[in-house]
Amino acid sequence: MLENFVFPQLEELQPHVFLQQDGAPPHWGTIVRSSLNDHFKGRWIGRGGLIPWPPRSPDITPDFFLWGFVKDNVYRRSVSNMDDLKARITTAIASVDADMLAGTWRKIEYRLDILRDTKGHTWKFIDKGHETF
Numbered sequence: 001m002l003e004n005f006v007f008p009q010l011e012e013l014q015p016h017v018f019l020q021q022d023g024a025p026p027h028w029g030t031i032v033r034s035s036l037n038d039h040f041k042g043r044w045i046g047r048g049g050l051i052p053w054p055p056r057s058p059d060i061t062p063d064f065f066l067w068g069f070v071k072d073n074v075y076r077r078s079v080s081n082m083d084d085l086k087a088r089i090t091t092a093i094a095s096v097d098a099d100m101l102a103g104t105w106r107k108i109e110y111r112l113d114i115l116r117d118t119k120g121h122t123w124k125f126i127d128k129g130h131e132t133f
Contacts, residue, residue, distance in 0.1 A: 002032070007039050015043065022061070023047030062108060066096070 010017050020041045021027045028047050036044045045051040073092035079085045 002035055002039075007035075010039075014040075017043065018051075019046075020053065021046040022053060037091060038118070063106075065100075065104060066093075069096070113131040 006019075010019070017040075019036060021044065022038075023046060026032075032050050036046070036049065042050050046053045070089060070092040072093070074085065074088040079088065
């Protein structure tokens, strides 16, 4: 996925782009880290990288809302086949607009303020029924 979709999209933005990824086991494999080192030398944030990413930190992840939003939109009705699933995912992601992104950045700024105030200590954040620590 990274080689086929993410890296080509980011080529024109380099060297100004840092890639951030969590430490989930599928994201931490040798092949993934090697690929990140090839494409983002010293510019990726995550487990095993030069810039560590704190474990279990959805509070500072910009896509904190995206996967729940996509899932809610995709599974409103039963999915009939793989093409239907792909189309729904594409539609859901395409429906993310500037207002949603602006709201996301406001929430991230708020969360970062709390992390600065608490000197990075774990804290409980509740957002529309979703809890993060």
